[in-house]
Amino acid sequence: MGKHIRTVNTNLVILKSTLQGRGCGECQASCQSACKTSCTVGNQVCLKEKK
């Protein structure tokens, strides 16, 4: 953490790294969870990460 910048997500999984070994499609379809009328994918859970 710097004097001028605090990075919030220090354990961040960099998006680029998720191109390899992911994309299995085992996660929930976003509209099946709670919305049914708007699309938010960012709040879905990855089953691989969950394990």
Place this chain on the structure above:
Amino acid sequence: MIHKFIFDDTRMVFDVHSGALHIVDELIWDLLEAYGTLSEEALAQSLSDKYPKEDISEALGEIKELIGKNILFSPDPLGGTYTPPQDSVVKALCLHLAHDCNLSCLYCFAGQGKFGGSPGLMTAEVGRKALEFLVNSSGDRRHLEVDFFGGEPLLNFNVLSMLVDHGKNLAREKGKEIKFTVTTNAILLDGKTGDFLNKNNISVILSIDGRQFVHDAMRPFRDSKGSYDIVLKNIKAFLESRDYLDYYVRGTFTALNTDFASDVEHLASLGFDNISLEPVVAGEQDHYSLRDSMFGTISSEYEKLARLIQKRTEKGRYINFFHFNIDFEGGPCLPKRMNGCGAGHQYLAVDPRGTLYPCHQFVGREEFVMGDVFSGVHRNDLAGLFRNSHLYHKEGCGQCWAKFHCSGGCHANAFIHNGSIEKPYSPGCLMAKKRLECAMYLAQWKNAAQKS
């Protein structure tokens, strides 16, 4: 690409392509205004009246350190192009068990449950075929999903319960798991039905809009009488029977309650802590539709809601608001973020006759009939259109800072408002961005609280 914004004096910088979120001071904020367009010397000179030279030099060093770590101004991980997997795999179905409803909600996109057609219930035979279609179309996917939807699916409870048993057997035979959910208005959610849902670990989405006058105005019975009292009584009894686990209460806000934070607060005061409140999907002719002129108010209301959640959390009374619950450390992989909801290829809707549509919001639109559960998908062109309508094919999405969180937004909203699934519904974009900013604000606040 970065996005800078201020929420209640907190300056935040979101690095779009890595997903990193930074809290910065005013000096960094000022430096980032022109970073990359001016030389470091010119940048330092431009701020020399406001900050000491040493501080500027130190701050520039921090910026360069983050750039070196690829968490500030990081490059597009896909270089702006994407080729989605071309495999045909269906992993989720929305089963319209009933094109009929015991309520007469004013804003119902299903046309009071009938989706522009005649009322009808799905037969056990159609339901079984739908489940077999799903299992047989799912390729190597192990986790499958079925949402019982309508109209009101509990009007067809006998078929629902039979399909749960059939689906479990079918999944077992094929080495798969089917996760069932029910989206219900709760009018028929009695003890017997609740017991069945609990015993079978079925997730529930329970429709209630918030304050009684808000709910009753939009969700009346057919005789115009409000449904709030019975809905609330049934939801509370049901949730008590499952220890308030595995549920969402889900409401809709309209032009008539743009002060919807009060509805979330009301739902929370009733003891519900998993809450989703969605903007109405409506045509411009509808008196309750959300209009461009309201988006300032709606944005402020989302901010108000974030502050409300913050205050409640400080008092140990957490609310899990669906759109603010974002994992900024991980979450979905990039392919998922490119692909979005999967409608039209991974996720399909089935009407009571067994007709397949890209999703529940396209049901009843003849031009979007994709096939049926008896003979499968006929319209591979439509499946291809949806599969290839990923983020970088959608108008304006490639340049948007929120792209990896909304994934291009709702195809149906885009089609309904702009006539093309590749032209996003811009008011929806505005709301999605504001929700994301609120989620980031709450994430950094929780992060700071954990560290202190």
